[in-house]
Amino acid sequence: MDLFLSALDILMRWDVALALLVGSVGGVLIGAIPGVGPAVAIAILLPATFSMDPIVGLTVLLGIYGSSMYGGSIPAILINTPGTAVNALTTYDGYPMTARGEPRRALSLAYSSSFFGGIFSVICLILFAPVLARIAPMFGSREIFLAALLGIILVVVAHRGQALMAGALAAFGIFLQTIGMEPVKYSQRYTFDQPFLQGGINLIVVVLGLFALSQAFVLLTAEDERIRTTRLSGGSLFQGMRELLRHPRVASVSAGFGVIMGMIPGVGEFTAQFMSYTYAQRTSKRPEDFGRGASEGLIAAETANNAVPAAAMVPLLALGIPGEALTAMMLSVFYVHNVVPGPGLFQNDMDFVVALYLALLILNVLVLAFLLVATKSLIQVVRIPNRFLGVCILTLSFVGVYSLRNSATDCMLAAVFGVLGYILKRLSLPAVPIILGMVLGGIMEVKLRAGMARVKTPLDMIDRPVSFILFLIIILVLATQIRRVWLDRRDLKEAEWQSNHRSTSFGRLLLRRKSSFLMERGKLQRARRLTWYRRLMDLF
Incomplete structure (x- = not known):
């Protein structure tokens, strides 16, 4: 109370x-x-x-x-x-x-x-x-490091169909975070002797x-309805x-x-x-x-x-x-x-x-x-x-x-990122992984350095209950993502094979049954992809 x-x-x-x-x-x-x-x-x-x-x-x-x-x-x-x-x-x-x-x-x-x-x-x-x-x-340093790592992995995995690009953009965000003075020894990293990057x-x-400038560019270039x-x-x-x-x-x-x-x-x-x-x-x-x-x-x-x-x-x-x-x-x-x-x-x-x-x-x-x-x-x-x-x-x-x-330099940098954001919007690519890469990358660096003082072997990173559970979740998420990619590619190959045999009614019937089965199992994304291939086949 x-x-x-x-x-x-x-x-x-x-x-x-x-x-x-x-x-x-x-x-x-x-x-x-x-x-x-x-x-x-x-x-x-x-x-x-x-x-x-x-x-x-x-x-x-x-x-x-x-x-x-x-x-x-x-x-x-x-x-x-x-x-x-x-x-x-x-x-x-x-x-x-x-x-x-x-x-x-x-x-x-x-x-x-x-x-x-x-x-x-x-x-x-x-x-x-x-x-x-x-x-x-x-949650100590090692646990927070693993939680931040899990956060980045989940952000990448959440962009289904764009996971590779989301991972690349998250890595770009982590790189942006490393630019400037290194926090422990205060040495310069990736500044290229430019004062404004120190x-x-x-x-x-x-x-x-x-987010803001890129959206302004989109609105300025779009037709009013x-x-x-x-x-x-x-x-x-x-x-x-x-x-x-x-x-x-x-x-x-x-x-x-x-x-x-x-x-x-x-x-x-x-x-x-x-x-x-x-x-x-x-x-x-x-x-x-x-x-x-x-x-x-x-x-x-x-x-x-x-x-x-x-x-x-x-x-x-x-x-x-x-x-x-x-x-x-x-x-x-x-x-x-x-x-x-x-x-x-x-x-x-x-x-x-x-x-x-x-x-x-x-x-x-x-x-x-x-x-x-x-x-x-x-x-x-x-x-x-x-x-x-x-x-x-x-x-x-x-x-x-x-x-x-x-600083006028900050304005120029914001304009550069605004153009980058505009390009990402036009290409339908996510900008969120860049921001989370910058934030979580800094957390990971600080916590990893603090946690490594007590780590003698790699297994010491997961020798506590919470860190071990987080490690298992990371492995499970990665394994699930790998399995999902493998299943999507397998279904795509099946659909391509069926499209090569589109003249046979058996091929269309098999694809319909596969699509219905996936719909019943809740695999909506895969089912929609196969349905699209079936409709394409029916046009011919």
Whole structure:
């Protein structure tokens, strides 16, 4: 009880309350604008948070992170354009509801599902906080090194179909982190006698370049579309909670998927959404309605993605290991204020941790209240021209970069990374591994050097229970990835063989049966690939 009151006392400050309000409302507005997203907004605001208290700066960033998905559902439902990338699945059942004249019902259901997912996640984490406090002291230098290594591996494996490129980009991020003065002997690494590289490449410069500037370039080069808005008619914005209560199993399982996937570095909203949506469809009495305006599909998508943000704070706070770019940006706020996330944070500053979770709890209430009042006005946000947004983001980004160290060189470096980010977007390649490579690479280097003082043989790295378990998980993940690649290549060869024998009806029949078998076993990606080959064969 004393811990709760101490955390509540932190949140009662006027600046923290203002940060909660600004973060929640600002996040909804950012999420409702297609093409911007929370990563761009957080990257722009990051330099400004360095002058704030840690709790104030983190509350603003958490507000944007947690509430942007609420706002992203508005254009996804009304105009079939997701406001943020993670709202793409919302369009499957949200827009068909709008098309048949039920936009109020769809929005209300999305708000209620998001609210349930967010509250469920925060309550779970508050209940698990004492467990985390007991587990955290078991992590020493070797354990944190292995956890960071596991984080990078999971990030690479999560980019299925692009794992090799994701690994190369993560390695590039690790290389960027090594540039500058070496932290132990203070020797220069990869500076090539250039003074501006001696201080290293600032993480915030890279973040602003890869996310904010690259998105500005995309918006400036894209054609403006004439976006129509839909009148809100039919139903009440308050009816969604009643409808949500009619599907408690789908809502609770989807929130559970969001919590579990959020705790695993490199997995995040997309995997949680896919698993939740698949579960809801398989257990539904009317699976044929999914993709045509099924309320269960909308509940699964929105509940899962809003349960992730609070859960994603667990590896960040408990181990100091971010699982994605947004939490990596928040980690820099900790470092600027000499607050070190990890085992010591749960031992020495537990009230600070509980205050963050209570802030997330209050955040969800504020966002829901704001959306129920301001939805009609928010619809107009989707009409902002792309090029106007691009110019605003470009200006704010360069102002933010220059304010870091009053350096024009940082602005030039940010522009270089902005062009790199633009190229990656055009090639549909992920930029997140670069950021996580920079953050986790630095953690791995420091912890490996600290841990090697007590390591005499390679087996000494895994001679403790936690390190041994992490090592086994790493081996299991790598083995699973190798098996998955082997199975995909085998199926591809089978499909190619069948395409060479496409004139025979037996070949088509065999491929159909293979595809149906894989669909029954849940191997959706492989089944879709084989179905595509079968359709291609049928054309000939």
